Amino acid sequence: MRSSRLPGVRNRLRLRDIELNQVDVLVLGAGPAGCAAAILLARRSHRVMLVSPETPISGSLPVSIPPSARRVLEELGALDSVDAAGLYPNLGNSVIWADDPPRSEMFSNDSKGYHTDLATLEQILLEVAAQAGVIVHYGHSARSAEQTRTGWSVRCDGAEGSRVIESSWVIDASGRHGVIARGEGRQVDRSTTTLAIIQRWKREGGWPEADRHFTYIESYDTGWAWSVPLGDDLRCYTVMIDQRETELAGCDLSDILDRELQRTVHLGRSREGAQPVDQAWACPASLYKATRYARPGLILAGDAGSFIDPLSSFGVKKALSSGWLAGIVANTALIDPDMTEASVNFFDSREKLVYSRYRESSAPFFQSAAQSHGTSYWIERAQAAKKAAVVASDSGLPQADIRNQLDLLESNLPEADVRAAFDEICAQDRLGAVRGKTLRIFEGPGVAGHRIVMEQRLGSALWPSGMRYVRGVDLLQLIEAAMSHDQVPEGWAAYNASGAAVTLPDYLTALSTAFAAGFLEHGIKVS
Numbered sequence: 001m002r003s004s005r006l007p008g009v010r011n012r013l014r015l016r017d018i019e020l021n022q023v024d025v026l027v028l029g030a031g032p033a034g035c036a037a038a039i040l041l042a043r044r045s046h047r048v049m050l051v052s053p054e055t056p057i058s059g060s061l062p063v064s065i066p067p068s069a070r071r072v073l074e075e076l077g078a079l080d081s082v083d084a085a086g087l088y089p090n091l092g093n094s095v096i097w098a099d100d101p102p103r104s105e106m107f108s109n110d111s112k113g114y115h116t117d118l119a120t121l122e123q124i125l126l127e128v129a130a131q132a133g134v135i136v137h138y139g140h141s142a143r144s145a146e147q148t149r150t151g152w153s154v155r156c157d158g159a160e161g162s163r164v165i166e167s168s169w170v171i172d173a174s175g176r177h178g179v180i181a182r183g184e185g186r187q188v189d190r191s192t193t194t195l196a197i198i199q200r201w202k203r204e205g206g207w208p209e210a211d212r213h214f215t216y217i218e219s220y221d222t223g224w225a226w227s228v229p230l231g232d233d234l235r236c237y238t239v240m241i242d243q244r245e246t247e248l249a250g251c252d253l254s255d256i257l258d259r260e261l262q263r264t265v266h267l268g269r270s271r272e273g274a275q276p277v278d279q280a281w282a283c284p285a286s287l288y289k290a291t292r293y294a295r296p297g298l299i300l301a302g303d304a305g306s307f308i309d310p311l312s313s314f315g316v317k318k319a320l321s322s323g324w325l326a327g328i329v330a331n332t333a334l335i336d337p338d339m340t341e342a343s344v345n346f347f348d349s350r351e352k353l354v355y356s357r358y359r360e361s362s363a364p365f366f367q368s369a370a371q372s373h374g375t376s377y378w379i380e381r382a383q384a385a386k387k388a389a390v391v392a393s394d395s396g397l398p399q400a401d402i403r404n405q406l407d408l409l410e411s412n413l414p415e416a417d418v419r420a421a422f423d424e425i426c427a428q429d430r431l432g433a434v435r436g437k438t439l440r441i442f443e444g445p446g447v448a449g450h451r452i453v454m455e456q457r458l459g460s461a462l463w464p465s466g467m468r469y470v471r472g473v474d475l476l477q478l479i480e481a482a483m484s485h486d487q488v489p490e491g492w493a494a495y496n497a498s499g500a501a502v503t504l505p506d507y508l509t510a511l512s513t514a515f516a517a518g519f520l521e522h523g524i525k526v527s
Helices: 003-014 032-043 069-076 079-084 118-132 253-261 315-335 337-373 376-393 415-427 475-484 488-498 504-516
Strands: 022-028 048-052 062-065 088-090 092-096 103-106 113-117 135-138 141-147 152-158 161-172 186-188 194-203 214-220 223-231 234-242 274-276 281-284 288-290 298-300 433-435 440-448 451-459 520-522
Touching: 022 032, 022 152, 022 315, 032 048, 032 069, 032 118, 032 161, 032 315, 048 161, 062 118, 062 223, 062 315, 069 079, 069 113, 069 315, 079 118, 088 223, 113 118, 113 223, 118 135, 161 315, 194 253, 214 337, 223 253, 234 253, 288 337, 298 315, 298 337, 315 337, 315 451, 337 376, 337 440, 337 451, 415 504, 433 475, 451 475, 475 488, 475 504, 475 520, 488 504, 504 520
Parallel strands: 022 048, 022 161, 048 135, 092 214, 161 298
Antiparallel strands: 062 113, 088 113, 092 103, 141 152, 152 161, 186 288, 194 234, 194 274, 194 281, 214 223, 223 234, 433 520, 440 451
16 A cells, blocks of 8 residues: 555655746646546646645545556556556455345456455556646635626635636546535436445454455445455445435444444354454535536546446546546647637546446346345435436447446447457458448548547447547448458458558457448448
8 A cells, every 4th residue: 555655655746846837737636536637638738737725635535446447547657657656456355135046247367356445546646747747736615606707716725825727728637525516506416316435444464365356345225335355354334225214313323333244144253253443434425417527628537527327347447547538628729719719628528428338237236236126225316226227228329338437448339249349350251341221421520549530430330429540440441441441361461551551460350340330231242
């Protein structure tokens, strides 16, 4: 754990505070979203300032970061620093849900995630940001913000006094607090009111070797619980309860957590031989979303824009991806003002899609828990998720697995669909690729490099929003090569001969995606 070094790092970062009151972009918040945005923009040579108060107690919140987040960290140039930090490896999840038999979800052997807490992750990313040239004002809080004709005027208070920062753009990544986001319009899910209660436990000799690197997840009648390992002998236990149904007045949080864990089948027993190392604490965990995530001059990134239930285990990746895209949008507007409107609309649509698809994908889990436990906690959540799923289905947004919506660097289709298309390709004697019946090519915004551009995109009935690149492979160029060659190696060679070369694995992934999305079909070519 690196948290013991945090005061020294904070002091060093304060030494970078120079008297610079005018910047291109002011980032509010030093969490994953804020740091991601700041790092990307600083590496594009923009003047970037990041303002953040001292880490609150919520910084001790444990996080389970999936291996897929590594791609975003690599794109930001932060992966080496995160790997070097010695975070506790995340090898998968151990799940007991509803009436389903216990199952283990193991990540592949060549890819690992991380277990840590938000404060430690924040420290690592702040170091990367400072090295990239971001001006970091740690221990400062934004108190007021006024949008002017030329940008923003934001007053920030700290131990050394107040200062006013002038900025062309503001990225509010201040999390649930939402310094500016709350005033922009926030829709809170009133159907459920979730409170997280957290406590760390230490076990002499450590937990069993087979379980040490796994996140435990378990549903029970009045909530659900999860446990994240932070070391061989240290685990953080969390229960997610409905504060409307739980008597909190005058109750000790440690007692409430203990009472709730005793209702579980596995998690409560997993504490045998362990002792709490601190007092339990609580933080709100109810869902919300912004009415609009971006407009000229302002972007709401990460949890400032929306909050998804940690049931997904993709909260940190969501924040990193949101911050990465926020940085791209601001970069685009600063270097190509004519693309400002298209860029903020692109971000707004993308963030709405992420939240909507999360709600849609969570519905089956809540429904199964409601059928198993039959309590108001689960029935209300199942009904709310089902209603949200209907709204998402009627929104015109493409149908897709939420996990793949959190990262623009990857294919936007469910992995199972892409894998099935790959298996079908392998089963063919010849590819026989023909144009998909619903394929259309249109102009729309997309990410190219580190900016939003108008480009030709491929869309279909299965994927109406369209896409252009998969793992760096140009799909428009790929379908021409695939339709002209019946053997995959020949198509790959033709693709590489006509432009930038790509690896065969990346070509195969893109080819499988083209079939899965309906851009290509197997058929008999007509001469």
